[in-house]
Amino acid sequence: xxxxxxxxxxxxxxxxxASVALATAVAGCGGGVGGSDDEKSGDTIKFGMLAPxxxxxxxxxxxxxxxxxxxxxxxxxxxGIDGKDIELVxxxxxxxxxxxxxxxxxxxxxxxxxxxxxxxxxxxxxxxxIFLQAExxxxxxxxxxxxxxxxxxxxxxxxxxxxxxxxxxxxAFAKKEGASKIAVIDDSTDYSVDLADSFVEQAKxxxxxxxxxxxxxxxxxxYSAEANKLVKSGADFVYWTGYYQEGGLxxxxxxxxxxxxxxxxxxxxVDASFAEISGKDYTDNVYATFTQTPDMLEGAEDWIAxxxxxxxxxxxxxxxxxxxxxxxxxxAIKNADSTEMKxxxxxxxxxxxxxxxxxxxxxTEEGTLAEGGFAIVTxxxxxxxxxxDDLQG
Amino acid sequence: xxxxxxxxxxxxxFYALIALGYSMVYGIIKLLNFAHGDVYMIGAFVGFVxxxxxxxxxxxxxxxxxxxxxLVAMIFTGLLGVTVERVAYRPLRSSPRLAVLIxxxxxxxxxxxxxxQIFGPSPKAYPxxxxxxxxxxxxxxxxxAQLVLMALAALLxxxxxxxxxxxxxxxxxxxxxxxxxxxxLMGINVNRVISRVFFIGSAxxxxxxxxxxxxxxxxxxxxxxxxxxxxxxxxxxxGIGNLYGAMLGGLTLGLLESFGTAWLGGEWxxxxxxxxxxxxxxFKPTGILGARxxxxx
Numbered sequence: 115x116x117x118x119x120x121x122x123x124x125x126x127x128x129x130x131x132a133s134v135a136l137a138t139a140v141a142g143c144g145g146g147v148g149g150s151d152d153e154k155s156g157d158t159i160k161f162g163m164l165a166p167x168x169x170x171x172x173x174x175x176x177x178x179x180x181x182x183x184x185x186x187x188x189x190x191x192x193x194g195i196d197g198k199d200i201e202l203v204x205x206x207x208x209x210x211x212x213x214x215x216x217x218x219x220x221x222x223x224x225x226x227x228x229x230x231x232x233x234x235x236x237x238x239x240x241x242x243x244i245f246l247q248a249e250x251x252x253x254x255x256x257x258x259x260x261x262x263x264x265x266x267x268x269x270x271x272x273x274x275x276x277x278x279x280x281x282x283x284x285x286a287f288a289k290k291e292g293a294s295k296i297a298v299i300d301d302s303t304d305y306s307v308d309l310a311d312s313f314v315e316q317a318k319x320x321x322x323x324x325x326x327x328x329x330x331x332x333x334x335x336x337y338s339a340e341a342n343k344l345v346k347s348g349a350d351f352v353y354w355t356g357y358y359q360e361g362g363l364x365x366x367x368x369x370x371x372x373x374x375x376x377x378x379x380x381x382x383x384v385d386a387s388f389a390e391i392s393g394k395d396y397t398d399n400v401y402a403t404f405t406q407t408p409d410m411l412e413g414a415e416d417w418i419a420x421x422x423x424x425x426x427x428x429x430x431x432x433x434x435x436x437x438x439x440x441x442x443x444x445x446a447i448k449n450a451d452s453t454e455m456k457x458x459x460x461x462x463x464x465x466x467x468x469x470x471x472x473x474x475x476x477x478t479e480e481g482t483l484a485e486g487g488f489a490i491v492t493x494x495x496x497x498x499x500x501x502x503d504d505l506q507g
Numbered sequence: 508x509x510x511x512x513x514x515x516x517x518x519x520x521f522y523a524l525i526a527l528g529y530s531m532v533y534g535i536i537k538l539l540n541f542a543h544g545d546v547y548m549i550g551a552f553v554g555f556v557x558x559x560x561x562x563x564x565x566x567x568x569x570x571x572x573x574x575x576x577x578l579v580a581m582i583f584t585g586l587l588g589v590t591v592e593r594v595a596y597r598p599l600r601s602s603p604r605l606a607v608l609i610x611x612x613x614x615x616x617x618x619x620x621x622x623x624q625i626f627g628p629s630p631k632a633y634p635x636x637x638x639x640x641x642x643x644x645x646x647x648x649x650x651x652a653q654l655v656l657m658a659l660a661a662l663l664x665x666x667x668x669x670x671x672x673x674x675x676x677x678x679x680x681x682x683x684x685x686x687x688x689x690x691x692l693m694g695i696n697v698n699r700v701i702s703r704v705f706f707i708g709s710a711x712x713x714x715x716x717x718x719x720x721x722x723x724x725x726x727x728x729x730x731x732x733x734x735x736x737x738x739x740x741x742x743x744x745x746g747i748g749n750l751y752g753a754m755l756g757g758l759t760l761g762l763l764e765s766f767g768t769a770w771l772g773g774e775w776x777x778x779x780x781x782x783x784x785x786x787x788x789x790f791k792p793t794g795i796l797g798a799r800x801x802x803x804x
Contacts, residue, residue, distance in 0.1 A: 170729055172623075172628040173627070173628040173629035173630075176628070302773075302774055328772055328773055329772060329773050329774035330768075330773035330774070331773055331774070331776065331777065333729070333732075333733055334733060335719060335723040335725070335730070335734075336514075336517070336518045336521075336723070337773075338514045338517070338518075339511070339514050339764070339765050339768035339769060339773070339776075340768060340773050342510055342511070342514065342769070343768070343769065343772075359630045359725055359727070362632075362724070362725060363723055363724070363725060366724065370641065370648075370650055371648060372648060387629065387630060387632060387725075390632030390724075390725075391630065391632050391724050391725040392724075393636050393724050394636075427627070430629070
């Protein structure tokens, strides 16, 4: 969900990547220029996952890998896909466009037939043409920048609702709360700015008064200057579109500075750590826009227990989405009875209400969810986010 | 306006505490200790480990607990600093400056990713928070926690200034900064003094780490990176090698950032503060107090 490269560098990287991918594909067809180990194996179906396992976003990589691994294990225990086991192959994209391109090529050369990764939008974007060249269908669990949709590729499907859908939920909630002066703060990353812009646009057309549109630098500790601006703007409703670490700090520090209004956060902030970082007595009046939390779903306790037992750590953001991505992809391959991209794409588009954590999944022609399914969650007694308002009616 | 100044001074006092270590080490052996920011991070983690392993500590009253934590963390990070110097810097003391710079960068990564392996990459929440009410002070809102932490930082700096300027060991440090060879001839044990400088500098960074953890409430293995660079900047603005310069530089940087955010917005803060620094340094490359060579140490 981060982008750090300028457009021209990005374009060059993409061009380079495409040619490398092509070269790899040609080598593959030729029957192995030293690549016999990497031939598509007959015994397993390889799912590839790009996620950040190093760098500042590395926590999310493990959450995603574990979620996906759990799904793979379940499906294999259940007989796999028509008797073939799924094998999960992960590569580190470091949340960086250049690293991601190399990692995507590596996955392709390892013979993956489906991609179930993608966390940072900025790192996922340049990998799209590589997977298209290699004819690999993609179900992206986390990355949800509108840029991914605008790339207009037939093999791209987003499990996570897009920024536009999420912003709509935030605006609906602001109106419901009767907020009169709205502030929005982003953390200057691609995903966050995207969401903030979308929110401002929709809030204005809904007739809401946006009094502050600020940006802050992530990875720091002191946001009292921003908190101060928020108080001064006189806002009674703020939408924070960044991640939980800065979100918790901002929430605490703005309350310390005297902010008394509603604090609404985006889905990147939905994590139990948000409440821990905010601290006791700072969790009142905090809400977030989120797809759906595991604890609202039947059988989720077991899922969380399984996950915790297996990985020694509780599931985090995008564990469930990655779990879903694998299941959706497996379902589509099963339905298509083929791993050819064309067939799998069609099967993905044909899915109708596939039961997933994030609600029933039906894809639009564009590959986004037919229903964003965003709800409003709030911090419960144990510090985790629980359903507050599903915004239905 | 006064709120902006208070915010700036508060952040600045953290920068100052860490900048002191940078400045002292540079003053005495002309080394940029890039692992210094990570010592700050380790300090925060030492406090975290203590709090989580002794549940009683977290339940106790916060201010004495905090002081105790700060002391333990200071001893630990001080010893860590001495070890780092012994392992990564002393063997290379007569090597080209660049080689030591690289071992410093290497040390920084070693510490960061060792902590990542032990504690995991996700941020940890601090079990103890210094909190309390806030007071109005010439139109600004300042919490008692901020006051306590600023007082603690000031106290540490005063003790340090006294130590360096008024004691025998302090005089030895200043002597080595002026001329290591002559100091050796005068019978000063240079290695021991350098170890002591590392101990003190690292202990201050460790103290800042615990204080930041207890105030902001979230710590992670990369928390030392940005603040390390900022503290280094602060040390240079103040005049690297100069004790008071480091304190002044830290406060200056904190104020610049605070005003940058207020006037131009958070996304322009670093642009504003660093542009000011470039302009300032091109007129006065030695920093605010850098010219006062006599006071170097």
